[in-house]
Amino acid sequence: MIQACIFDLDGVIVDTARFHFLAWQRLARELGVSFSEKENERLKGVSRMQSLEIILELGGISASDEQKEKWATQKNQWFVEYVDTLLPKDIFPGVHKLLEDLKIKKIKLALASSSKNAQRVIKLLGIASLFDAVVDGTMIKKSKPDPEVFLLAAQRIGVDPSYCVVFEDAEAGVEAALAAGMKCVGVGQVTALRKAHRVVVTTGDFRSEDLEGL
Numbered sequence: 001m002i003q004a005c006i007f008d009l010d011g012v013i014v015d016t017a018r019f020h021f022l023a024w025q026r027l028a029r030e031l032g033v034s035f036s037e038k039e040n041e042r043l044k045g046v047s048r049m050q051s052l053e054i055i056l057e058l059g060g061i062s063a064s065d066e067q068k069e070k071w072a073t074q075k076n077q078w079f080v081e082y083v084d085t086l087l088p089k090d091i092f093p094g095v096h097k098l099l100e101d102l103k104i105k106k107i108k109l110a111l112a113s114s115s116k117n118a119q120r121v122i123k124l125l126g127i128a129s130l131f132d133a134v135v136d137g138t139m140i141k142k143s144k145p146d147p148e149v150f151l152l153a154a155q156r157i158g159v160d161p162s163y164c165v166v167f168e169d170a171e172a173g174v175e176a177a178l179a180a181g182m183k184c185v186g187v188g189q190v191t192a193l194r195k196a197h198r199v200v201v202t203t204g205d206f207r208s209e210d211l212e213g214l
């Protein structure tokens with residue numbers, strides 16, 4: 001019996017995954033690295049610095065830690081510029097209703113994102129108060145596929161991992177959810193989500209009644 005739903009943020013609640021891609025692509029262009037949507041799949045759910053490492057690896061570039069910090073900071077500045085255009089209407093269709101329906105059913109709600117900007121994003125969307133706990137990239141040591149972010153979220157809401165379901169759009173996130181001993185709903189169309197217990201094209205396609213079939 002599911003008692004809690006844990007939501008990833010980027011790509012599950014709002015299309016900030018697009019902003020991450022645009023900001024990384026802008027940096028990759030400056031570095032002369034070819035970077036498309038295909039390569040971007042590897043960056044989803046992983047930390048900012050790990051994402052930069054993947055881009056540098058793609059371009060065969062080595063750099064000092066100081067230089068890497070500068071590039072990561074630059075990417076984040078661009079990302080935050082895009083994020084600050086977000087409005088409550090930018091939540092993916094059906095997500096607000098799903099969160100409210102789950103609350104009516106007394107299901108605990110948590111947000112578990114690798115992003116250090118997660119609090120900023122949910123405030124802009126006007127949904128911060130809907131969550132019983134928010135765990136973000138500032139609170140964890142290991143990012144997905146490590147289960148830390150989900151286990152911490154379960155701990156904060158006081159629900160055993162086996163009664164939690166995670167909504168995830170990234171392969172690394174699905175792996176993290178399964179490693180945490182949780183159920184997982186994959187969001188998107190990529191075959192990489194196949195390991196999830198159920199896959200929906202968008203989060204809004206999931207109904208609160210569907211929890212019973214998991």
Ligand code: B16
Pocket residue numbers: 008009010011017020043044045046047048051076112113114115116117118137170
């Ligand atoms: P930031 P999620 C993740 O968020 C993104 O999927 C990933 O692409 C990004 O690199 C990571 O957050 C860190 O984000 O640079 O804002 O700290 O999908 O776990 O909500």
Ligand code: MG
Pocket residue numbers: 008009010011012017044045168169170173
């Ligand atoms: Mg995501």
